[in-house]
Amino acid sequence: MPISPRIQARGIQLLLGGMMARVHKDLRFTDVPKRTESLRVETGAGPVTCTVYRPPATGTPAPAYVNFHGGGFVVGRPEQDDHICRYIAATAGCVVINVDYAVAPQRPYPAPVTQAYDVTAWVAENGPANNWDGSRLAVGGHSAGANLTAAVCRTARDRGTFSPRLQIIDSAPLDQLSDPATKLSPIAKPLLSPHLMRVFTAAYVPDPADRAHPLVSPGLADDLAGLPPALVITAENDRLRDEGDAYAKALDAAGVPVTHRVFEGVDHYFTHTGPVPAGKEAIELMANALRTALTT
Numbered sequence: 001m002p003i004s005p006r007i008q009a010r011g012i013q014l015l016l017g018g019m020m021a022r023v024h025k026d027l028r029f030t031d032v033p034k035r036t037e038s039l040r041v042e043t044g045a046g047p048v049t050c051t052v053y054r055p056p057a058t059g060t061p062a063p064a065y066v067n068f069h070g071g072g073f074v075v076g077r078p079e080q081d082d083h084i085c086r087y088i089a090a091t092a093g094c095v096v097i098n099v100d101y102a103v104a105p106q107r108p109y110p111a112p113v114t115q116a117y118d119v120t121a122w123v124a125e126n127g128p129a130n131n132w133d134g135s136r137l138a139v140g141g142h143s144a145g146a147n148l149t150a151a152v153c154r155t156a157r158d159r160g161t162f163s164p165r166l167q168i169i170d171s172a173p174l175d176q177l178s179d180p181a182t183k184l185s186p187i188a189k190p191l192l193s194p195h196l197m198r199v200f201t202a203a204y205v206p207d208p209a210d211r212a213h214p215l216v217s218p219g220l221a222d223d224l225a226g227l228p229p230a231l232v233i234t235a236e237n238d239r240l241r242d243e244g245d246a247y248a249k250a251l252d253a254a255g256v257p258v259t260h261r262v263f264e265g266v267d268h269y270f271t272h273t274g275p276v277p278a279g280k281e282a283i284e285l286m287a288n289a290l291r292t293a294l295t296t
Contacts, residue, residue, distance in 0.1 A: 006105040009074050009203030012196070013103070021077045024274040027283075032086045039130070043118035045102065045111040050119065051078060052130075053089040053096040061127060063094045063136030063165075063294035066120045066152075068101065070143030070171075070269065072200035073112060076103040080272060081142065084283055092290040095132040097123055101148065104203040112204075113215050116148040117155045124162035136294045140168025140231075140286065142271060143240075144200075147172050150218035150247075157226050164228040166293035168286055171235055171268050174219030174243045176201050176211045183239040191268045192239045219247045224254035231289045232260045233282055238268040261285060 035054040040047050055062050065088060069081045078100045085096040101115045120139055127134030141149040146169045153167045180197035205211050214221035230251050234244035241262070248260035263270065266278045273279075 005199055005202030005206070008199045009105045012072075012199060013074050013076075016071070016075050021080045023080065023083050023272050024276060024279065026276045027272065027274060027279045028083050029087045032090045034082075034086055035089070041119045041122045043115045043122075045107070045114040045118070048102075048115050048119050049100045051085070051098040051100070053085045053098065055089045055093045055095065058093065061131050061133040063138070064123050064127065064132045064134055065092070065094045065096045065290055065294070066123055066137070066139045067096055067098045068116055068139075068141030068145030068148045069098070070141070070145050071103065072173075072196070073104050073109075073144045073147075073204035074200055076100065081145075084142075084271065084286070087283055088287050088290060091284075092287040092294070094138070094290060094294055095130075104200075105206075108203065109205045109210060109216060112148060113151045113155075117152045120152050120156070120164075121161055134162075137162060137164050138166040138168070138290055138293055139164045139228075140166070140170065140290075141172075142170045143269065144173065144204075146170050147174060147216075147218065150174065151215040153228050154214060154218060154221070157228075166231060166289060167228045168231045168233070168289070169244065169247065170233040170271065170282070170286070171238055171240055172218075172244055172247070173197075173200075173240055174217060174247050176205055176217045177220060180239065183242065185237050185239050185241075185267075187237045187267070190237055190239050197239070219243045219250070224251050224256060227251065227254070227256050229257040229293065230259070231286065232258060233271075233285070234260070234262050235266045235268055235270055236262060236264045237266060240268060259289065
């Protein structure tokens with residue numbers, strides 16, 4: 001009797017949780033101090049805990065950047081992005097809100113999308129009480145978190161609520177409909193296997209009818225005009241590279257300002273596992289793009 005996707009996802013959650021929280025020792029930015037506090041945001045899909053990273057004091061409220069971690073919508077470890085959040089807060093001069101959104105199989109779609117959007121809307125609306133400038137807002141994420149970023153930006157556009165100045169889409173799964181076996185890599189054993197990807201999708205989107213929805217598969221949407229400017233990062237050896245490249249082209253064709261960078265010779269999650277030079281360059285690219293978008 002086959003093991004259900006839900007049980008498989010729970011096993012992966014337990015197995016990969018600790019592993020994903022481990023970042024390459026030379027990517028940890030141990031020289032960058034940590035100024036954090038915790039806050040709790042009520043959303044339409046339950047309360048969400050966020051870690052707030054503060055930049056060095058400037059005297060005026062800093063802009064805000066909302067970050068969504070990766071993990072295939074199954075691994076809930078926001079601390080895996082601690083190095084990126086610390087670096088961005090210190091060098092881009094913005095308050096970083098790192099979101100501990102709900103994960104599958106316990107909380108499948110649409111709960112993570114609802115939480116991601118509601119937290120970002122709350123950040124946009126509640127700047128004065130929290131000493132940040134919610135009118136200067138960006139949103140971004142890594143892997144599954146980049147998918148949520150695209151969903152947040154799409155929802156904000158459709159509702160006419162807030163307008164992020166930048167969205168960072170890093171190594172995103174943007175097509176949850178295609179069979180993962182058709183997503184190829186130039187290397188023999190890339191980090192993401194078709195089996196792992198299938199387990200993630202089945203846990204996050206248990207109803208196949210939802211898998212083509214634009215909030216699940218933003219790369220399949222054909223109405224991208226009016227979305228925020230984007231920084232799209234893809235990795236040459238990542239099975240998700242082609243859909244990321246295609247999304248960058250589609251955004252550009254729809255008139256959205258796009259910076260697209262393909263990092264050569266690296267695989268999925270290289271901003272966490274290395275190689276270190278490419279990881280640092282990508283994180284610096286994110287920080288520079290945020291500083292430019294949020295301070296000019």
